[in-house]
Amino acid sequence: MIKSLSKGIRQDGRKLEDFREVSVEYGASKSAEGSARVKIGDTEVIAGVKMEMGEPFPDTPDKGALMVGAEFLPMASPEFELGPPGIDAIEIARVADRGIRESGAIDLSKLCIKEGEKCWMVVIDVCTINDAGNLQDTTALAALAAIKDTKLPKLEDDGKVNYKEKTDQGLPINCLPIAVTVVKIGDSFMVDPIIKESEFLDARLTVTTLDDGTICAMQKGGVSPLTVDDIDKMVGIAAEKASMLRKSLG
Amino acid sequence: MTRIDKRKPEETRPMSAEAGVIKRADGSAVFRIGETIAYATVYGPRDLYPRFLQDPSKGILRVSYNMMPFSGSGDRVRPGGNRRSKEISMVTKKALEPVIDLGDFPNAVVDVFIELPQTDAGTRCAGICAASMALADAGIIMKDMVTAVSVGRVGKDVVVDLSYAEEDYDCPEGVADIPIAVLPRTGELTLLQCDGRLKREDLKKAIELSKDAVAKINDIQKKALKEKFKGESQ
Numbered sequence: 001m002i003k004s005l006s007k008g009i010r011q012d013g014r015k016l017e018d019f020r021e022v023s024v025e026y027g028a029s030k031s032a033e034g035s036a037r038v039k040i041g042d043t044e045v046i047a048g049v050k051m052e053m054g055e056p057f058p059d060t061p062d063k064g065a066l067m068v069g070a071e072f073l074p075m076a077s078p079e080f081e082l083g084p085p086g087i088d089a090i091e092i093a094r095v096a097d098r099g100i101r102e103s104g105a106i107d108l109s110k111l112c113i114k115e116g117e118k119c120w121m122v123v124i125d126v127c128t129i130n131d132a133g134n135l136q137d138t139t140a141l142a143a144l145a146a147i148k149d150t151k152l153p154k155l156e157d158d159g160k161v162n163y164k165e166k167t168d169q170g171l172p173i174n175c176l177p178i179a180v181t182v183v184k185i186g187d188s189f190m191v192d193p194i195i196k197e198s199e200f201l202d203a204r205l206t207v208t209t210l211d212d213g214t215i216c217a218m219q220k221g222g223v224s225p226l227t228v229d230d231i232d233k234m235v236g237i238a239a240e241k242a243s244m245l246r247k248s249l250g
Numbered sequence: 251m252t253r254i255d256k257r258k259p260e261e262t263r264p265m266s267a268e269a270g271v272i273k274r275a276d277g278s279a280v281f282r283i284g285e286t287i288a289y290a291t292v293y294g295p296r297d298l299y300p301r302f303l304q305d306p307s308k309g310i311l312r313v314s315y316n317m318m319p320f321s322g323s324g325d326r327v328r329p330g331g332n333r334r335s336k337e338i339s340m341v342t343k344k345a346l347e348p349v350i351d352l353g354d355f356p357n358a359v360v361d362v363f364i365e366l367p368q369t370d371a372g373t374r375c376a377g378i379c380a381a382s383m384a385l386a387d388a389g390i391i392m393k394d395m396v397t398a399v400s401v402g403r404v405g406k407d408v409v410v411d412l413s414y415a416e417e418d419y420d421c422p423e424g425v426a427d428i429p430i431a432v433l434p435r436t437g438e439l440t441l442l443q444c445d446g447r448l449k450r451e452d453l454k455k456a457i458e459l460s461k462d463a464v465a466k467i468n469d470i471q472k473k474a475l476k477e478k479f480k481g482e483s484q
Contacts, residue, residue, distance in 0.1 A: 029320055044272075048321070050326035052326060071318070073316070074293075132273065
């Protein structure tokens with residue numbers, strides 16, 4: 001595999017910097033306030049947003065709250081088991097969370113209803129339907145798409161949320177942070193790894209970027225260290241591929 | 251009488267089904283009825299661990315029913331299961347077990363996972379319909395399909411396939427919701443629950459009224475499976 005990769009050939013015939021086909025379908029779950037089904041190749045996830053009324057965190061009394069969870073449903077792979085999220089699901093959710101949070105993609109200050117007492121909580125859950133590799137990028141993209149699709153439910157005068165009535169008000173979105181994972185195997189860099197490729201990776205770097213190339217979150221994984229040159233190269237690839245994924249959001 | 255969504259008493263909401271929708275699984279299906287969507291996947295027969303769970307005389311069936319966190323009509327459903335999902339998993343297993351033969355797979359397990367991305371009542375029935383298709387898709391030996399639908403009484407009327415608006419209907423007579431699973435060949439029931447007040451004759455009437463719907467659902471299940479295996483017979 002390392003030999004053929006050094007010649008730029010991948011198992012499924014793709015070039016190193018090719019993604020599989022990407023599709024985004026909005027409104028995948030009518031029960032959610034916002035939702036999307038994202039497919040990258042055979043990898044498929046559904047993300048849904050629930051808008052809840054809650055209390056602001058003590059350190060951000062004037063802001064709404066944001067939570068991202070990733071559910072590796074045992075339906076999606078023979079490797080996934082029932083039970084609380086394992087470390088892989090936690091990492092993927094936290095990396096997706098950081099991209100959205102640190103980029104300021106949602107203007108959380110607009111989601112505060114009453115300082116220190118009441119605010120909207122944006123709860124994003126991303127459920128895997130089929131795992132065929134690169135759940136990180138698929139999950140992050142789906143979380144973002146679900147936010148884009150969200151319409152706030154009606155807030156009644158008594159302060160309760162009426163889930164039966166959606167308003168036409170969306171979430172205050174500032175920018176679209178896109179996560180791209182670049183994988184290093186031997187001396188080759190590639191994107192959108194299938195499961196086989198992930199098993200052989202020496203290092204990976206997930207880079208979340210905005211449309212002007214600004215980095216807003218990163219996560220290194222894998223056992224091998226990376227040189228500064230490696231990192232610079234990987235950031236460049238991630239930013240370039242991000243623009244393609246951003247377009248898929250329509 | 252008229253129903254909230256103008257259906258006839260014996261009429262289900264629009265339905266559709268597909269088999270083989272999840273590639274990683276050994277068998278899979280999706281079943282949609284109204285706004286309720288149920289995915290089911292089957293893994294196995296595969297080794298069962300820990301070992302003390304194994305049955306040396308036959309393979310065992312495990313079923314897990316789960317609503318995705320955003321799939322409820324109100325608040326977010328906390329991930330990780332609750333009393334309701336555990337009970338539904340158990341009755342679903344009991345509904346499916348009578349048709350499958352795992353005699354050739356001692357010490358093994360067949361896992362069925364049911365997942366709902368979007369719900370509007372009738373989820374356990376939709377789950378059973380999808381699971382039954384997924385088992386067939388996985389090549390598990392079965393005596394029959396299992397076809398499930400909810401029947402019940404809304405006010406004075408006996409109806410088939412209650413929507414959430416009907417389950418929630420506010421009237422002096424109240425509502426009774428009766429999810430059933432039927433073996434289409436024999437008409438025997440493998441799931442029967444009832445939630446609400448019900449007269450003995452209304453129960454008979456409700457089951458009688460479900461016959462059309464059961465036949466229709468069974469056709470949809472079989473058609474979707476045939477569609478998947480089309481062209482594979484050579």
